[in-house]
Amino acid sequence: SQQGEEDPQALSIQEGENATMNCSYKTSINNLQWYRQNSGRGLVHLILIRSNEREKHSGRLRVTLDTSKKSSSLLITASRAADTASYFCATDARETSGSRLTFGEGTQLTVNP
Amino acid sequence: DTGVSQDPRHKITKRGQNVTFRCDPISEHNRLYWYRQTLGQGPEFLTYFQNEAQLEKSRLLSDRFSAERPKGSFSTLEIQRTEQGDSAMYLCASSLSIAGGNNEQFFGPGTRLTVL
Numbered sequence: 322s323q324q325g326e327e328d329p330q331a332l333s334i335q336e337g338e339n340a341t342m343n344c345s346y347k348t349s350i351n352n353l354q355w356y357r358q359n360s361g362r363g364l365v366h367l368i369l370i371r372s373n374e375r376e377k378h379s380g381r382l383r384v385t386l387d388t389s390k391k392s393s394s395l396l397i398t399a400s401r402a403a404d405t406a407s408y409f410c411a412t413d414a415r416e417t418s419g420s421r422l423t424f425g426e427g428t429q430l431t432v433n434p
Numbered sequence: 435d436t437g438v439s440q441d442p443r444h445k446i447t448k449r450g451q452n453v454t455f456r457c458d459p460i461s462e463h464n465r466l467y468w469y470r471q472t473l474g475q476g477p478e479f480l481t482y483f484q485n486e487a488q489l490e491k492s493r494l495l496s497d498r499f500s501a502e503r504p505k506g507s508f509s510t511l512e513i514q515r516t517e518q519g520d521s522a523m524y525l526c527a528s529s530l531s532i533a534g535g536n537n538e539q540f541f542g543p544g545t546r547l548t549v550l
Contacts, residue, residue, distance in 0.1 A: 352536055363438075363525060364477070364541040371536070409476050413537045420490050421467070422539060424476030 327410060327425040335433050340397040342428040344410030345390075351413045353386055353393050354422065358407045367395075367408075372415075402434045436460060438542035440526050446548045447516055454512045455545045459528030466509050467539060468501055469525040470494065477525055483509060484531060516549045523547075 328343045346353070352371045356364040370377045370386045370393065377384045383396040397404055407429050411422040439458045447453050459466045465484050469477035480499070481491045485506035495501075498516075503509040513520055523546050527539040 354538065356541075361523075361546070363543040364527075366538060366540065369536055369538055411476075417490075418537070420482055420537075421479035421492075422477075422537070423479070424469075426474070426476050 327408070327428045329428060330426070331429045331431070333431040333433065334400055336400060336402055338400055338432075340400050340404070340430055340432070342395045342408050342430070344393045344395070344425055346393075346410070346412045346423070346425075347391060348412070349415040350388070351415055351418050353384075354411045354413070355382075355384060355393075355395050356409045356411060356424075358409065358427070360406075364409065397430075400430075400432045402432050404430060405432045406430060438526055438528050438540055440524075440542040440545050442545060443543060444546045444548075446550065448550050449518060450515055452512065452514045453516060453547065454510055455524055455526075455547075456508060456510050457526030457528075457542060458508045459526070460530075460540055461507075463528035463530050463540075464506070465529045465531045466503055467527040467529070468509070468511050469527065471523040471525055471544070472521075480511075513547075516547075518549045521547055521549045 326345050354369045355367045358364045368379045370384050381398045386393045407427040409424050409427045411424045441456045467482040468480040471477040480495050481501050483503040498514045501511045523544045525544045527541045529539045
């Protein structure tokens with residue numbers, strides 16, 4: 322079963338608005354990663370945040386991590402139509418370090434032009 | 435193109451047939467992973483290799499599934515006696531495992547399997 326859970330499952334916004342997606346997980350982690358997937362395609366790595374980090378930025382992306390709540394959020398600022406995709410969080414669990422990533426079910430983001 | 439490649443991109447087969455997929459990882463990556471993804475779900479781990487050694491297999495990997503990475507480079511995933519429930523996207527990923535590394539995995543475009 323999937324460990325991670327994304328919230329919301331679907332999000333529809335207008336171009337220029339910010340999009341926030343949340344992810345919860347259950348075990349101790351080394352890091353948490355966010356991926357994007359365009360329909361029918363492979364996954365593209367967006368950003369990684371280590372367990373000892375609380376916030377990280379990359380361009381229009383901002384990721385936060387709260388290990389006490391076992392949750393993370395991904396913020397996309399000034400969204401564009403090209404940001405339309407599914408977004409997944411994936412955890413690298415401490416007990417399986419370096420092997421499997423455990424993915425959530427994803428948030429489908431639609432950015433309307 | 436120096437990314438992860440997978441072949442074929444699409445495969446349609448009849449129930450009961452065997453299928454084989456290939457994955458070519460990023461050349462310097464020593465770890466290779468297989469995941470399966472069904473519609474509307476996130477990828478689920480199947481198995482992974484470090485060099486040519488298969489180090490972990492998920493319980494999702496029934497005895498009809500076998501994966502190999504004979505020379506520590508490309509990998510194949512074979513499904514024998516396919517069932518309709520095997521229809522999914524099969525994703526391959528690779529990573530460079532180093533001390534203190536992050537296990538950042540790079541994914542290929544996937545092979546879409548449809549079992550009729």
